[in-house]
Amino acid sequence: DAGVIQSPRHEVTEMGQEVTLRCKPISGHNSLFWYRQTMMRGLELLIYFNNNVPIDDSGMPEDRFSAKMPNASFSTLKIQPSEPRDSAVYFCASSSVQETQYFGPGTRLLVL
Amino acid sequence: GENVEQHPSTLSVQEGDSAVIKCTYSDSASNYFPWYKQELGKRPQLIIDIRSNVGEKKDQRIAVTLNKTAKHFSLHITETQPEDSAVYFCAATLSGYSTLTFGKGTMLLVSP
Numbered sequence: 001d002a003g004v005i006q007s008p009r010h011e012v013t014e015m016g017q018e019v020t021l022r023c024k025p026i027s028g029h030n031s032l033f034w035y036r037q038t039m040m041r042g043l044e045l046l047i048y049f050n051n052n053v054p055i056d057d058s059g060m061p062e063d064r065f066s067a068k069m070p071n072a073s074f075s076t077l078k079i080q081p082s083e084p085r086d087s088a089v090y091f092c093a094s095s096s097v098q099e100t101q102y103f104g105p106g107t108r109l110l111v112l
Numbered sequence: 113g114e115n116v117e118q119h120p121s122t123l124s125v126q127e128g129d130s131a132v133i134k135c136t137y138s139d140s141a142s143n144y145f146p147w148y149k150q151e152l153g154k155r156p157q158l159i160i161d162i163r164s165n166v167g168e169k170k171d172q173r174i175a176v177t178l179n180k181t182a183k184h185f186s187l188h189i190t191e192t193q194p195e196d197s198a199v200y201f202c203a204a205t206l207s208g209y210s211t212l213t214f215g216k217g218t219m220l221l222v223s224p
Binding site for chain 2: 033042043045048056091097099100101102103104105106
């Protein structure tokens with residue numbers, strides 16, 4: 001079992017640039033979650049999908065953030081345009097109906 | 113919605129001592145309570161979980177207790193070791209609802 005896969009693992013970009021984070025959930029899991037973690041705000045749920053459908057995006061900070069899940073094995077989180085305050089670790093997690101969420105290794109984003 | 117409070121925010125113990133981390137939740141309907149351990153620079157990883165139909169669960173040096181009446185649950189680590197040093201997160205959810213509500217985390221430091 002490969003676990004949740006995220007790419008890239010590290011991203012350094014300049015303010016105003018578009019950033020795309022990618023996630024491959026565990027095969028057979030039907031729920032996918034995007035989290036953001038910072039020292040100040042802790043672990044925040046941004047959006048979650050169930051069977052590829054966005055269910056709750058109330059945690060998405062603003063219109064600069066968007067997420068898609070075109071199929072059961074792939075999701076993207078896009079930030080356009082990026083800002084320094086978006087610097088954080090972004091985690092993707094997946095789960096099956098048993099609720100246990102398994103996290104990916106995260107993408108460490110730095111926006112200069 | 114659900115609200116999870118976690119205490120203490122930091123905890124320092126000597127190797128071999130026990131450590132206890134406590135969480136309270138607000139939604140009496142919640143019935144699934146996982147605990148995650150996050151080492152520095154790593155992903156959160158599930159270490160133990162409990163469902164509301166049991167009051168206690170053990171796994172070697174780790175145990176979790178649940179008091180549904182008081183709406184609180186606790187993580188107990190016995191015979192602590194330096195490798196237990198990490199941030200621990202509690203979480204709560206209503207089974208089938210998928211979204212976990214996380215506590216703010218407890219930084220545990222075990223000194224040799």
